Amino acid sequence: MKTFVYIDHFKGEVQPASWEALGLAKSFGAAIALVFGTGVDAVAKAALEYGADEVLVADDASLADYRAETYASTLTSLASSQSPNLILFPTTARTREMAAMSAVDLNTGVLTDVSALEVNGESFISTRPIYEGKLIEKTVCSGKPVMATIRGRAFPKPNREEGKSGTITKVAAAGEAKSTVEGYSASESAVNLGDAGVIVSGGRGVSNNPSLTPPAGMDEKQAEIWRAQQGFALVTELAQLLGGAVGASRAAVDGGYITYAHQVGQTGKVVAPDLYIACGISGAIQHLVGMRNAKVIVAINKDADAPIFKQARYGVVGDLFQILPALTEAMKKKLGK
Amino acid sequence: MKIIACIKQVPDSEAKVKAEGGQVSWGDAPLVINPFDEYAVEGALQQKEISGGTVTALCVGPESAKEALKHALAMGADEAVLVSDATLNDLDTVGAAKVLAAAIQKIGGADMVVFGRQTLDNGAGLTPAQTARVLGWPMLGLAGQIKVDGGSVQVERVLEEGRQSMKANLPAVLSVVQSIGEPRYPSFMGIRKASKATIPVWSLSDIGASAPAPIVTRTELMNPPAQETATEMITGETPAEIAEKLADKIIAEKVL
Numbered sequence: 001m002k003t004f005v006y007i008d009h010f011k012g013e014v015q016p017a018s019w020e021a022l023g024l025a026k027s028f029g030a031a032i033a034l035v036f037g038t039g040v041d042a043v044a045k046a047a048l049e050y051g052a053d054e055v056l057v058a059d060d061a062s063l064a065d066y067r068a069e070t071y072a073s074t075l076t077s078l079a080s081s082q083s084p085n086l087i088l089f090p091t092t093a094r095t096r097e098m099a100a101m102s103a104v105d106l107n108t109g110v111l112t113d114v115s116a117l118e119v120n121g122e123s124f125i126s127t128r129p130i131y132e133g134k135l136i137e138k139t140v141c142s143g144k145p146v147m148a149t150i151r152g153r154a155f156p157k158p159n160r161e162e163g164k165s166g167t168i169t170k171v172a173a174a175g176e177a178k179s180t181v182e183g184y185s186a187s188e189s190a191v192n193l194g195d196a197g198v199i200v201s202g203g204r205g206v207s208n209n210p211s212l213t214p215p216a217g218m219d220e221k222q223a224e225i226w227r228a229q230q231g232f233a234l235v236t237e238l239a240q241l242l243g244g245a246v247g248a249s250r251a252a253v254d255g256g257y258i259t260y261a262h263q264v265g266q267t268g269k270v271v272a273p274d275l276y277i278a279c280g281i282s283g284a285i286q287h288l289v290g291m292r293n294a295k296v297i298v299a300i301n302k303d304a305d306a307p308i309f310k311q312a313r314y315g316v317v318g319d320l321f322q323i324l325p326a327l328t329e330a331m332k333k334k335l336g337k
Numbered sequence: 338m339k340i341i342a343c344i345k346q347v348p349d350s351e352a353k354v355k356a357e358g359g360q361v362s363w364g365d366a367p368l369v370i371n372p373f374d375e376y377a378v379e380g381a382l383q384q385k386e387i388s389g390g391t392v393t394a395l396c397v398g399p400e401s402a403k404e405a406l407k408h409a410l411a412m413g414a415d416e417a418v419l420v421s422d423a424t425l426n427d428l429d430t431v432g433a434a435k436v437l438a439a440a441i442q443k444i445g446g447a448d449m450v451v452f453g454r455q456t457l458d459n460g461a462g463l464t465p466a467q468t469a470r471v472l473g474w475p476m477l478g479l480a481g482q483i484k485v486d487g488g489s490v491q492v493e494r495v496l497e498e499g500r501q502s503m504k505a506n507l508p509a510v511l512s513v514v515q516s517i518g519e520p521r522y523p524s525f526m527g528i529r530k531a532s533k534a535t536i537p538v539w540s541l542s543d544i545g546a547s548a549p550a551p552i553v554t555r556t557e558l559m560n561p562p563a564q565e566t567a568t569e570m571i572t573g574e575t576p577a578e579i580a581e582k583l584a585d586k587i588i589a590e591k592v593l
């Protein structure tokens with residue numbers, strides 16, 4: 001059994017689920033890591049340390065910026081010449097595109113968002129949630145190689161063996177880019193909800209603190225956003241203390257309180273942290289489908305009838321502007337921070 | 338500008354979806370336009386407003402999917418086309434991409450084809466890139482903003498790491514996300530126009546395509562294990578007391 005594992009990274013910063021994919025590949029047999037980009041030696045080295053049997057590196061100017069077309073063509077060319085049985089990817093915006101395109105080239109299919117993968121003779125049976133997690137399906141792919149993007153945090157992360165060496169082979173890039181990257185905006189900082197172990201989220205409720213007086217000269221909307229920012233500061237403080245990420249409901253995003261990258265739910269990210277703390281979020285179905293697979297859910301809401309409490313392991317009926325700072329204090333003490 | 342918006346019909350997200358006898362059942366819940374595809378229609382209409390031209394809504398699906406197309410017409414799309422064929426029941430995304438590409442060619446091509454991010458039912462978010470690959474057009478995925486300038490299009494992609502600005506020549510395939518703006522409500526005039534519209538239905542032979550053999554197939558369908566969450570409400574005299582108890586509970590869960 002030979003498995004390719006595509007190591008997804010952004011400017012050298014690896015998506016942790018790439019290592020989870022590598023661990024899964026090792027459980028089937030030989031695992032060959034693929035690293036594309038420029039100046040990616042550190043990523044290739046890390047792949048060996050996480051257990052890759054070999055690393056194929058396509059280091060080429062045409063791959064400096066991710067473009068779906070060139071990344072897919074490079075993958076297609078490697079898959080055609082080396083005939084792996086399986087190609088694994090972490091599920092990210094980039095891998096969905098390149099896997100999708102390469103599958104067209106190779107006349108095979110992509111199993112997406114896989115939360116379990118079993119081998120059955122020559123084929124692989126994947127388990128994945130569908131209909132927003134309301135159902136679970138098992139699927140097979142009759143094409144070769146089988147491609148699968150795995151869900152973050154669904155498979156164990158292998159241990160890293162610092163300094164472990166191995167074969168790194170340079171391979172050629174392929175394909176022609178059909179687009180140009182003009183730049184990245186720094187205004188939105190990285191939000192990695194997908195692999196966060198802890199997420200503290202804020203909803204419309206974070207703007208609801210009438211006792212706060214906004215600076216003079218703000219209109220009503222500006223004042224609301226200003227209040228929400230004070231609320232999100234409390235959310236962020238707790239998230240940082242717990243080493244987690246900040247999430248949001250759509251109402252908070254639509255209200256202009258925080259950027260879309262933070263949105264959890266049907267039209268945002270589907271997440272599965274160990275701990276999810278929902279603050280001032282009512283618990284609409286479209287939000288729930290994004291977070292109900294969290295191991296432990298805590299809800300803080302003023303309204304005892306808010307539907308979020310039905311999903312929560314622990315609930316507090318109260319004002320988040322009072323509960324959150326107190327919780328952060330209590331946590332600091334208990335965690336010795 | 339000639340713009341095509343690809344849309345699908347799905348059970349409403351409020352529907353209680355269950356597995357029954359190996360089949361998906363949503364009871365009598367309504368079928369609606371895939372919510373992500375409303376953004377695709379919205380994005381297409383915005384571009385039409387700026388550059389002029391037409392928006393055609395395109396769907397591969399059963400006869401009932403005409404209702405979803407009517408929603409797009411009511412929002413302001415100029416035309417709608419349904420590709421429907423009895424052989425298309427087990428369509429996977431590669432198959433959908435091939436059929437969509439053939440239909441796009443049959444329509445006479447386009448300057449821009451706009452997709453939603455993914456389908457709500459068994460969606461994988463693969464179809465847009467696969468359609469682009471079949472057509473050989475550039476793919477600009479997850480656009481939160483679109484700007485057409487002469488023969489090229491520039492988008493702001495919304496990625497995990499932030500926004501990325503990307504440019505390509507037309508014709509191009511785009512997928513859009515929520516940042517594009519709230520989908521407009523159908524106007525009264527729009528609804529009237531849509532209710533009177535006759536939507537052409539094309540078979541596979543009409544578009545010169547053959548039924549794609551499914552590569553990804555379902556072998557089993559299950560209801561998720563029942564989630565028994567017994568909620569424990571934490572109470573106390575003061576926020577500090579509540580916080581103290583809650584902190585202990587969280588630490589005892591060993592999730593940190």
Ligand SMILES: Cc1cc2nc3c(=O)[nH]c(=O)nc-3n(C[C@H](O)[C@H](O)[C@H](O)COP(=O)(O)OP(=O)(O)OC[C@H]3O[C@@H](n4cnc5c(N)ncnc54)[C@H](O)[C@@H]3O)c2cc1C
Nearest residue numbers: 203204205208249250251265266267268280282287302320
């Ligand atoms: C097609 C579609 C897709 C959608 N996708 C998403 C999605 O991806 N993600 C998403 O989240 N939503 C999504 N929604 C929207 C969803 O239906 C809800 O409107 C949204 O989740 C509500 O956000 P909220 O809970 O923050 O706001 P609200 O429902 O307004 O709830 C605010 C809550 O805060 C509480 N509160 C107020 N003040 C305080 C305070 N001081 N302290 C404590 N609690 C307080 C209130 O009691 C209330 O329960 C979608 C909707 C549609 C139709």
Ligand SMILES: Nc1ncnc2c1ncn2[C@@H]1O[C@H](COP(=O)(O)O)[C@@H](O)[C@H]1O
Nearest residue numbers: 343344397453455456460461462463464
């Ligand atoms: N049968 C279909 N007819 C028209 N468009 C479709 C169809 N299936 C998928 N799409 C489009 O492709 C996008 C992604 O779908 P999917 O890959 O199934 O998640 C959707 O948001 C639609 O824009």
